[in-house]
Amino acid sequence: MxxxxxxxxxxxxxxxxxxxxxxxxxxxxVQVVGGTLAKQGQxxxxxxxxxxxxxxxxxxxxxxxxxxxxxxxxxxxxxxxxxxxxxxxxxxxxxxxxxxxxxxxxxxxxxxxxxxxxxxxxxxxxxxxxxSQPVVEIPGFVNSIKLATTRDVLYPGTECTVAGWGSTSEGGATSKKLQFAYLPSMSDVECGADWPERFDSPSQLCAGFSQGGISACGVDYGGPLTCGNNPVLQGVVSYNNGCGRPGLPSVYNRVSNYVDWINSNINNSTLGSTV
CATH class of the missing domain: 2.40.10.10 (Trypsin-like serine proteases)
Incomplete structure (x- = not known):
């Protein structure tokens, strides 16, 4: 975004x-490219x-x-x-x-x-x-999301959704409304071939189309990638090169790899590396 x-x-x-x-x-x-405007509570x-x-x-x-x-x-x-x-x-x-x-x-x-x-x-x-204080959860409009675990296997080709704020083309005008796009998850082999010197399969995953055109990137960093019929948080937007370029899918942190670290910090606020 x-x-x-x-x-x-x-x-x-x-x-x-x-x-x-x-x-x-x-x-x-860079931003969500090829997206659709989201609705309140989506x-x-x-x-x-x-x-x-x-x-x-x-x-x-x-x-x-x-x-x-x-x-x-x-x-x-x-x-x-x-x-x-x-x-x-x-x-x-x-x-x-x-x-x-x-x-x-x-x-x-x-x-x-x-x-x-x-x-x-x-x-x-x-x-x-x-x-500094809790967010009031409003069912259907403001809710925390379930984290993917190793039991939530992400098979290649699973439909995922990325969401965020931004423009509809690389370097284009911004959209101040929340956007989302559907992307298929990719195999580690395919992602590693696209990012041969950078991709780390235990901790990262890719989602996107080989021909490009739909992508999350840039200030989408930190945003969610949810997957499956009962969506769980599978990925966190990590890096990209441009927006929706062919052969350069978005790379996400694999949440299931970090769920123990996340829970240890949530359950014991004295743990973790703080800045």
């Missing part, structure tokens, strides 16, 4: 909220990570997934150049130009980055944002 900002005034963790309009940031990051787990500017405006910089009332899963890359004090998370977001009663804004309490994260290769590119 491409960055864009929004001036907001919110009372966090209540069902009613007040928000001002979004302002656009320069295009230059992705109740999706979260928007926001940075508070000196002016007081809040600027969207990455996606995430609500996995517990006080926890959002995202990527370590998303948090590298940001600090806890200026970061907040908005759930229930659909359109950055139109506020709804489902939106909640909560400040970040701390970042938890995977201890084996390697910035140069995006290996173990996964992180948690602990929230």
């Amino acid at each position: 491409v960055h864009f900002g929004r001036n907001v005034s919110f009372i966090a963790v209540v069902l009613a909220c007040v928000a001002l309009k979004a302002t656009s940031n320069p295009v230059g990051h 992705f109740p787990h999706i979260a928007a990570l926001l940075r508070r500017e000196i002016s007081g405006a809040r600027t969207f910089f990455c996606g995430g997934s609500l996995i517990a009332p006080t926890w959002v899963l995202t990527t370590a890359d998303c948090l590298r150049t940001h600090n806890v004090g200026s970061t907040s998370v908005r759930t229930g977001e659909l359109d950055f130009d139109q506020a709804t009663e489902y939106e909640q804004l909560v400040n970040a309490k701390r970042f938890v980055v995977h201890p084996d994260y390697v910035p140069t290769t995006a290996l173990n590119n996964i992180a948690l944002v602990e929230l």
Whole structure:
């Protein structure tokens, strides 16, 4: 997705909220390409990570997934150049130009980055944002999502869905409304052939089409990939090269590989590598 900002005034963790309009940031990051506009409540787990500017405006910089009332899963890359004090998370977001009663804004309490994260290769590119107070779950509109485990086998060709905010073409104009796209999961062999020097099959997976055209990338980082008839969170958008280019599918962190690490931090907040 491409960055864009929004001036907001919110009372966090209540069902009613007040928000001002979004302002656009320069295009230059890659995004969901070939997507369709989402409906309110279609992705109740999706979260928007926001940075508070000196002016007081809040600027969207990455996606995430609500996995517990006080926890959002995202990527370590998303948090590298940001600090806890200026970061907040908005759930229930659909359109950055139109506020709804489902939106909640909560400040970040701390970042938890995977201890084996390697910035140069995006290996173990996964992180948690602990929230300062719980998000109020609103059934059908704001809900945490189930994490995939090793029992949730992801077979090649399984229909998956990626969601986020951004433009419909590489370098194109932004969309301030939530978008989604359907993508098939890919085999590790096929993904490794497309990313021969970077793909790590135990911790990563690919989804997309060999001919390109539909993709998640750029500021979609941290956003969710859900798969199957009863969707679970299988992937977290990690890296890409361009938007929807042939032979260059999006790469995702494989959630099932990290579920023990995630749960250990959620269940014991003293664990993990914090920044």
